[in-house]
Amino acid sequence: MKTLVIVSHPEYWQSGGQQFFRESITTLPDVTLHHLEGLDKGYEIYEEQELLRSHDRIILQFPMYWYSCPYTLKKWLDDVLTSGLYREGLKGKELGIVVTLGVAETNFQAGASERYTLSELLRPFEAIANKCGMTYLPIFPVSQFAYMSDKKKEELLVAYQRYLTQVNQASFVNREKWLVTRLEALEGGEKYPLILDSIQQNRDYLDDLHLALKEMEE
């Protein structure tokens, strides 16, 4: 599975969060990073469309500006998603949203300061996925990156990499498989035999439980 990350951030190089994400991607195979404001000569629409066609999971990554994406990404969407593309070219692909927030995520609910949930505010992106015949992934919100502890950032790194590359996100078995593959791929991955063993043992135990459950049912 190939993943394309379209990033829109007017102050990309000054953003700690965006730099963190950029570094997180470097070790991942099959992930392409495409920073819109960084395209010095602008873009050719057909090249952007080709980029979309040649990937399976499309991620739109941006800071929330007035409850939507920055205008640069909106311009790109208006330009690139021509009827020729959206009618056929994106069918069956996935659309994910990585949105960075200046305030705590808990503010996005009825009764709190922002009043609406992220799912509600980003509905236009869900509608785009719908129109293009794409599968809309759960939103990946990142709030107040600058205030995160190192521990939190480590967790974020793993969650972000999974969001970008894990097949069938919702399944626990897939999450486990993904972790094993990533551990094995790490430089010096041989250092982690204990972790790998432990995951494998847990897996065997879970498989046994599944089998036992199935026999009881029969």
Add this chain to the structure above:
Amino acid sequence: MKTLVIVSHPEYWQSGGQQFFRESITTLPDVTLHHLEGLDKGYEIYEEQELLRSHDRIILQFPMYWYSCPYTLKKWLDDVLTSGLYREGLKGKELGIVVTLGVAETNFQAGASERYTLSELLRPFEAIANKCGMTYLPIFPVSQFAYMSDKKKEELLVAYQRYLTQVNQASFVNREKWLVTRLEALEGGEKYPLILDSIQQNRDYLDDLHLALKEMEE
């Protein structure tokens, strides 16, 4: 009450709907039209902010592009709504949305092709109103203007003018007052004494009914 209409349409002069709206405004006092793509030299942020401050009802008027406004308007919002302005400068004003649609309005509901309502898709604008302490007006949708009959266009003209200028939109009495003022203001307004008389008679009749109802209650 002063109304500011911020229009964003990349093909403004080719749009029949936008030209219709432009002409509808010419006879209205206290309505300022501000077409973003028509500002040849761009804009100064503080001048735009001054414009907002000096009006009471702000209308954002645009064609729906990918379930939101064109990028030009998004850029303007990102630029102009600085924290200095939104924290104080817009409090108590009204925010209205005139959105033109390429498909029938009935498509915007659960189970129909666009799946979500206009209220849901334009939630980010409601959230902006909320953040700025403004009153959000009911959305004014205009679908498939090009296919409208002359009769429909006449109705649209009156409804549009009301949306822009009528104080306290929800009240029937105000709607009536607005109509009388507009009729009297028309060039050659003296031609409509019969209509004005008829409205006045209806009003007297309704007042009598109200009085009767009140007496019955007591």
